[in-house]
Amino acid sequence: MEGKIRQILKDHGRLSIDTTKLAVDSDLYQAGMTSHASVNVMLALEGVFDIEFPDRMLKRSVFESISAILTAISELKTN
């Protein structure tokens, strides 16, 4: 799962850092992800993982790091 997330961040996150080198709790916004890019990341995550983020999860903290994204996806997949 983590590998797919890193790929999505590479394709859509517009980060200034090599996504393979990002720590799981690195701040993605500080790594260069703008709000515009984060929307594309959200869309790609929904597509790849076949999930839908409810509006309550469409906030900054949920997409702050790889581990935050992993938590969110796991939460949605178990429900």
Next chain:
Amino acid sequence: MTKSATSSLIEIARSIGQNIAGPAANDVDEKARFPIEALNAIKEQSLLSAYVPQYLGGAGASLRDLSMISEELGRHCGATAMIFAMHQIQVACIVHHALDREYFRNYLSDLVNHQHLIGSVTSELGVGGEMRSSICAVEHDADNFTLVKDSTTSSYGAHADDLLVTARKSYSSTGNDQVLVLVKKGDFTMAQNGNWNPLGMRGTCSAPFKLTSKGNIEQILKVPFSTISSHTMVPVSHFVWAGTWIGTARSAVSKARAFVRGQARANPGTVPPTALRLAEVVPLLQLLRTSSDALLSEYERLISSDPPSEELSSLSYALKLNNLKISGSELIVEIANRALNICGVAGYKNDSKFSLGRVLRDAHAAALMVGNDRILHTNAGMLLVLKDD
């Protein structure tokens, strides 16, 4: 703060609007000059420190009070109202995010005594209208910083005492990893880089400026600008701007109403055709007021919880604020246009008591600061992922 105390702030604003800002407004507009008379009166009445908490010597006014003060000023002079509004946004950023530090508590106490006018330097050459991106960066050592920035528009830049400036946290930071920096009088120069000759809001004197500044690193707010922006700068901007817009709209509608009443008195027993047009425009003003008011109440609830609600950093909340900006900025132009239509030639002339030229020109600024297309584009992106659940 007691209700009577804050309502007296609004009455003071009303009086300044009527007696000082209003009479000077045409000259301010014609000459594209800073409304010095109104700002002096605002300072004399300590309105610049209205939002500073009482424990620091300020009036402890609410955001709604600030919006209503902006409205009262806006009824008489759009530029005065906007300058007041822009200053309050800067104060709010400090009040909401920096009062855990003695430096800023002292700064605001000082502001109460000296009524410093704080300007905003968020725009920058090369980033388009994107507030959440900077090219310039803070350069600092252990104690001091320097910051150079080429801004495209600095509200009343030549008249501000102090400034709040956005910049990248450091030269190695990404464009959106920004901080907000307080720059103080005496520590900066603002070299005007172009003319100021706009269609409206001419007294705001928001020319392009090149800023060269320095200071102590204490002056850099510790909270990331991303948080300050979504929790405070963006929402507060919308509410105080909405106050100025309502003021501008009221100014237009008041003239239209007076015009229609005049026609009716000339022919008692008839309902002039303009009265129907007035009946059409009045609901638009109400719509503007109620939509702003509802969002303002919601914001006060979200920001007052401890810690502030995470909803403030949500896409759905950003959408709502953007919606207010789009609707409000379109409504005031519509309202001003219809008022002109009602007042006819008397409104079209620049030297009649029903003149609507300045108000109409001022109204057009709202859709451009930030450009509505940029906001619509942002909303469009968010709507690709928002579910409305």
